[in-house]
Amino acid sequence: MASYSPIISVDQAANLLKDKPTEVKVLDASWFMPNSPRDPKAEFLAKHLPGAQRLDLDEVASTHELGLKHMMPSGKVFADACEKWGISPNTHVVLYDTHGVFSSPRALFTFRSFGHANSTVLDGGLPAWLDSGFAVEDGEPVKPQKTDYPTPQLSPTAIKDYSAMVENSARESDADIVLDARSRSRFDGTDPEPRPGLSSGHMPNSFSLPFNAFLASRTARDGSSYTVLKPVPEIREALANAVGEQRLEAILKGDAPVTTTCGSGMTAAILWLGLSLLKAERVSLYDESWTGYAMRASSVIQKSTN
Incomplete structure (x- = not known):
């Protein structure tokens, strides 16, 4: 299968929609933290890219024994959603969100993990599109003609489960590299988790x-701010600062497997995207992330003391 860049600029996306409108589908994958007053569906109806449809990451998901949201969907759930959106296996799918870059990488991770390589994140999302002066639409989108999307198989290396993380935590040598996208204070255990009663800290x-180490802030002409991905050299530098040059080289050579994690499996995909831009190949995501790990009483939780 051909390899496609995981990101696309607003100019590139505009040209793609102009030159190949029947071969491209656009999905708004905006998602907000549970305590946010913002409503992604209402914002979509008020303003979205031309022809865009809404991807609800909490809806296109599997159920979880602990009640966790936006877990990786089954192949059938994913295929059914693609058929509803008029997406075929060869469709170029452009994914964006209203933060700039925040939840769209999670959507891209889903598409890529099911083998849909012709999928990209719109760098800067809706804010960058608006800031460049491109047109938007409002209201409910026209329903596309339903397609046939064969049920795909999830890549066996895409997702790590709890048992794999426990096993990795217990290893004294040759452990996979686990990258935690939460804030440093939550990682250290000095700040509380957003979920009440959940311990902060980190896995061994x-x-x-x-995650914001891979992002840069931009100021739009109206004074609002949004995020874009940093240039690849800066992403490399941020990774080196986190793990050291020796581990970085092992990651890039494919000698060191990496697992990304965060609070609930959302911003871990930003780290996954950055690693994809660095062409790291052995990268997985711990789907339930810290929430699922820390909810279990048997989990080993470490806190930093310095």
Whole structure:
């Protein structure tokens, strides 16, 4: 299968929609933290890219024994959603969100993990699109003609489960590198988790790499701010600062497997995207992330003392 860049600029996306409108589908994958007053569906109806449809990451998901949201869907759930959106296996799918870059990488991770390589994140999302002066639409989108999307198989290396993380935590040598996208204070255990009653801290054999280390802030002409991905050299530098040059080289050579994690499996995909831009190949994501790990009483939780 051909390899496609995981990101696309707003200019590239505009040209793609102009030149190949029947071969491209756009999905708004905006998602907000549970305590946010913002409503992604209402914002979508008020303003979205031309022809875009809404991807609800909590809806296109599997159920979880602990009640966790936006877990990786089954192949059938994913295929059914693609058929509803008019997406075929050869469709170029452009994914964006209203933060700039925040939840769209999770959507891309889902598509790529099911083998849909022709999928990209719109760098800067809706804010960058608006800031460049491109047109938007409002209201409910026109329902596309339903397609046939064969049920795909999830890549066996895409997702790590709890048992794999426990096993990795217990290893004294040759452990996989675990990158934690939460804030450093939550990783250290000095700040509380957003979920009431959940301990902060981190898993053994993990490194703190807050997701915003891979992002840069931009100021739009209206004064609002949004995020874009940093240039690849800066992403490389941020990774080196987190794990050291020796581990970085092992990651890039494919000698060191990496697992990304965060609070609930959302911003871990930003780290996954950055690693994809660095062409790291042995990268997985711990789907339930810290929430699932820390909810279990048997989990080993470490806190930093310095």
